[in-house]
Amino acid sequence: MRSARILVVDDDELNRVVLEKTLSPKHKVFGVESAEAMFEWLATNSVDLILLDIVMPGMDGYEALRKLKHDERTQPIPVIIISANDSLVDEAKGLELGAMDYITKPFGSAIVRARVKNQLTIKQKNDLLEMLASIDGLTEIPNRRYFDEQLSREWRRSVRAGLPLSVVLIDIDFFKRYNDHYGHQRGDECLKKVASTLVANCQRGSDFVARYGGEEFAAVLPGSEEGTAMALAQKLKRVIEELNVAHIDSPVADHVTISMGVSTYPGFGDAQSESQLIERADKGLYKAKQQGRNTIVFFA
Numbered sequence: 411m412r413s414a415r416i417l418v419v420d421d422d423e424l425n426r427v428v429l430e431k432t433l434s435p436k437h438k439v440f441g442v443e444s445a446e447a448m449f450e451w452l453a454t455n456s457v458d459l460i461l462l463d464i465v466m467p468g469m470d471g472y473e474a475l476r477k478l479k480h481d482e483r484t485q486p487i488p489v490i491i492i493s494a495n496d497s498l499v500d501e502a503k504g505l506e507l508g509a510m511d512y513i514t515k516p517f518g519s520a521i522v523r524a525r526v527k528n529q530l531t532i533k534q535k536n537d538l539l540e541m542l543a544s545i546d547g548l549t550e551i552p553n554r555r556y557f558d559e560q561l562s563r564e565w566r567r568s569v570r571a572g573l574p575l576s577v578v579l580i581d582i583d584f585f586k587r588y589n590d591h592y593g594h595q596r597g598d599e600c601l602k603k604v605a606s607t608l609v610a611n612c613q614r615g616s617d618f619v620a621r622y623g624g625e626e627f628a629a630v631l632p633g634s635e636e637g638t639a640m641a642l643a644q645k646l647k648r649v650i651e652e653l654n655v656a657h658i659d660s661p662v663a664d665h666v667t668i669s670m671g672v673s674t675y676p677g678f679g680d681a682q683s684e685s686q687l688i689e690r691a692d693k694g695l696y697k698a699k700q701q702g703r704n705t706i707v708f709f710a
């Protein structure tokens with residue numbers, strides 16, 4: 411098992427030190443003395459597992475657990491309660507609130523190590539499943555499911571922070587003709603090449619590209635306004651042309667080209683939801699197709 415990042419939340423310094431000794435050096439262990447300090451720490455740090463005490467001054471462990479499980483950013487972090495409260499009622503309450511395990515104090519080092527190992531194994535498997543469920547099988551880039559989830563997250567973040575968010579819908583021109591002419595297998599190869607080229611050229615900050623549908627891709631550009639999004643779309647158009655993948659049956663060029671629709675929030679006719687943002691990019695893409703393909707249209 412790889413080394414994990416573990417956060418110990420306990421007001422008793424001795425407990426923190428003992429747990430750190432128990433789990434180091436195999437794992438990187440951090441300690442904070444209160445639930446409030448935990449949330450502060452989590453705002454800027456990532457962690458694989460939390461060991462949480464219940465009775466603490468200020469916010470208690472149950473309240474902290476409830477809060478952790480209510481926030482989509484901290485909800486997936488497994489929590490093991492380590493508490494001197496040894497009644498079945500306490501244990502049941504902790505598990506019902508979403509803790510993965512409950513260890514009573516005084517604890518034995520071997521038990522702590524074994525239970526931590528179990529939870530980390532489960533987390534690793536869950537992370538792998540989550541990753542596999544988010545990847546498109548053919549192109550090995552993020553799939554539609556990942557796109558929908560992330561766009562929705564980025565949308566909320568942009569609205570909250572008052573920051574722009576752009577979407578680019580990308581469609582390979584005359585791809586049916588490509589398949590018909592070169593065969594489905596070459597079609598698959600072409601999709602893979604286009605996908606990896608789009609991804610390689612869309613790496614800034616939290617930008618990402620996903621496979622949106624058959625021969626459609628979508629780029630999400632958090633923090634980018636119209637000008638930046640259009641500049642990126644121009645670049646994507648150029649790099650796909652530069653791939654120079656032969657497409658002799660295409661009426662627009664002798665190589666593979668793409669058409670794009672771009673939309674930005676906030677725009678002139680402000681989108682009220684992420685689906686409206688996509689709708690507008692889709693209208694842009696439709697216009698780009700109408701205008702003869704191998705082109706980009708911004709839709710406000």
Ligand SMILES: Nc1nc2c(ncn2[C@@H]2O[C@H](COP(=O)(O)OP(=O)(O)OP(=O)(O)O)[C@@H](O)[C@H]2O)c(=O)[nH]1
Pocket residue numbers: 548581582583584585586587589593594595596597598601623624625699703
């Ligand atoms: N090889 C391959 N082809 C696919 C895959 N997914 C979708 N397609 C094909 O993509 C083609 C899309 O065709 P259309 O929607 O008519 O679009 P188009 O031919 O690109 O035409 P325009 O978009 O109008 O330029 C269809 O022939 C699909 O069979 C895939 O995974 N592999």
